[in-house]
Amino acid sequence: MGSPRLLFLSAICILIVQAIAQPQFLYNFCLDKGNYTRNSTYQANLNDLLSSLTSNTKIDYGFYNKSYGQNPDKVYALGLCRGDVKPEVCRSCLNNATNLLPLLCPYQKEAIGWYDYCMLRYSFRNIFGIKEDSPTFYMWNTNNVSANVNQFKQDLRTLLDRKRGQAAAGGSLRKFAVGNATAPNFQTLYALMQCTPDLSELDCNNASTPSPSPSPPLAPSLSPPLTNTSAAKGAAVDEISSVESLQLDFVTIKIATDNFSDANKLGQGGFGAVYKGMLSNGQVIAVKRLSKESGQGDLEFKNEVVLVAKLQHRNLVRLLGFCLERKERLLIYEFVPNASLDHFIFDPIRRTHLDWTIRYKIIGGIARGLLYLHEDSRLRIIHRDLKASNVLLDSEMNPKISDFGMARLFALDQSEGNTSRIVGTYGYMAPEYVMHGQFSVKSDVFSFGVLVLEIVSGQKNSCFRNGENIEDLRSFAWKNWKDGTTSNLVDPTLKDVSTTEIMRCIHIGLLCVQENVADRPTMASIVLMLSSYSMTLPIPSKPAFFMHSNTESNIFLQLENDSRGLSLINRKAALSKPQ
Template sequence: MAPSCQFRYETNSRFFDPLSEPLPSPSALPPPTAAALPPPPIGKSNSNRNVIIGVATSVAAVLFIGVIVFLKVKWKKKQPRQRIEGEVVDEIGTVESLQFDFGTVKEATDNFSNSKKLGQGGFGAVYMGQLSNGQEIAVKRLSQNSGQGEVEFKNEVILLARLQHRNLVRLLGFCLEGAERLLIYEFVPNSSLDQFIFDPLKRANLDWDKHYKIIMGVARGLVYLHEDSRLRIIHRDLKASNILLDLDMNPKISDFGMARLFELDQTQAETNRIVGTYGYMAPEYAMHGNFSVKSDVFSFGVLVLEIVSGQRNNLFQASDHTEVLISYVWKNWREGAISNIIDPSITLSSSAEITRCIHIGLLCVQENVANRPTMASVRPRKCG
């Protein structure tokens, strides 16, 4: 079975007939040559020879297929950026109006200067820029080493090009040039929600009216995605860092790289690839890969509880022990200790409104999918 081993055999004739001719003595036989090997003896050794030949053939076939697969994967790694351009162009009807010249974006961001860098995500860095007409933009530059980023890039362009809502971040365009993949958005000056609600100093500047405005704005955006747009979109990664805040603190849902498009009559789907952020994931999605509009509802519920409490949905110090936010809120809700849930920095202008929002958050994070409300039933209206 070594690499130098050779197998030679004949299927149509014998070198001698053991039944009609006497076997010559060993001394009378000529030295064996590669061209005239003795025939396999009939019986057990012949069976062994057949087994060896079969195994060797199978191994050779597996090695051959392995080489082909290896070469194909290697080729694909070199090709995705050429392949995706055609896919994006084919699937976006308004591609010409959305495409930016790379030189224009490079100039707007001072050649992607570190001084213009706003942050770093899983698929690349985000830069602030300014076009020649004075318009401010945010540019997400896809990491060239991120294979999954290609999928995110295509997904975000195709979805956001078709969606328009005041509570969704607006995609201005994209750039495809060589190995470069850029997404160009409207610039949202107040960064993301997590920068406010989890910062003791910044959240002290947010009164309850602003908190409530953010909660209801996110709810409006989700209602649009789930029911009011001509597409049904499941975001799958709704969290505080994906909620951007404009100059007037209006929330805008961003980062649609993980989003999934549903048919209008489709209610749920399954996946073997779990994406998103633990802590915001609905249990049926995290454990079984089942997702639906109710998965986003769960994430929204977690977000509401984070906004009201000022705590992340993970282990945090509560009194003399650590707890997870959802269980902590449930326990205090049952005990009627609402004040323990609310962030102390929030000015209580409307205790009934805050209580109702906590109640909505808890309804959204129920383990039973059927018991969670739809986003339409959480449609913005004055609480109380």
């Protein structure tokens, strides 16, 4: 179990290999305990505090606690590293954390994040010397103990109690203990216990610990390394696929939607209709009822359930349950009241309600949601169908990425995949995916870039209107950027706005839709670009499918373009270039 004051390792039996720190958080929480505004005193204090947290290079025991500013804008931060890492590794880990955590939790006064080697927390309230058991997260080893279970539990408990006492007895610089024991069948149990050293011996000793079990909870950041073994990948996959508890019966959903009445119908998607409903406890839900004729079969249905069930991020739609009964396949999501982005951004009347502040918030939220999928969730996920209609807007116009039916799950060390089945929506798909079936996180980056240009212009990518002419949005944006006339791309309903932010977003959008995959930025870089104006942006090259693209043009692609996306008829094909 991980907690703000406790880093704890329960015992496991594994091979010992070299641990490699991961660039993304194992887990992070953005706590809803208060917000600050852009350019406020609190933000300035937070930035100053985090930038100087590890500045004292004389600290070699892995614990930093510091405050900055005056009330009510005073900020407190603490950083704790594993007791067995070198000082330079500790500082590097915490520096990464201080850069990333504010980007993932923008304008929130309290946040916490865990890496393999360190933990960072900051708050508007004094958090020094105080034992707190929340927020917490659990990860575990899925290896089972099938024999001598009681003896295993007893040996485990003895080891944990001994290490907890040793850690608590540590001094004011480090409260840390490691050890091992031999369990039945000559299994080796490893344990690590650590508290922040500003806690008292009593508080550290009383820190909550999980009850041992045949599959004990595991904090893999503190274990003899599990992340580079096949066991680690198996553990993560097993965890994310355990969704039986989310299954609801068909009758319950039928009653909730008034027998799927037209009055409750919210819309029609590529795989079926979406209905509004209300459960018996009063909770409002959205029900995606897959049509029997849809392209999404049991495989895609299971894929969406498995992927979305464990995703927890403010910019991703939350799956509440599912139903697989007889021939019915239903997905039950949280209800998002403002429908999808395309209902606003492409409507000449509704888009006037989206001022630049809202649009910029939507762009940033989508970026953070994709960053979570690509780097910060426990498994790397590529959406493959990011578009305006798959971005929902809540009551405060915060974006939530939805529709994971086409998503693909990657191992953390896997960079790209290949498929012979091309699915998606014309205009949003990257060229390497359309032509060769190759997809990666950069495929989602391409789609994000198209979406950014649509949000700025208020027009669809495939039918951008330039006076009486209709041309491709990417080509129009590129030509105007080269000519220094990017203001021609901006939605005319946007008045009295920050042209600097708009021009920067156009620049970022063009970086995302570059033809060369390697030239496109990662979502981590994009989030940083959106939040740091001091960061110099590289010069974009021409977008894919531009009039003078290097992409092959002498072969033909027959496309079936319907609400379900594209079907590739001829694999030796390329999209025709925009004229």
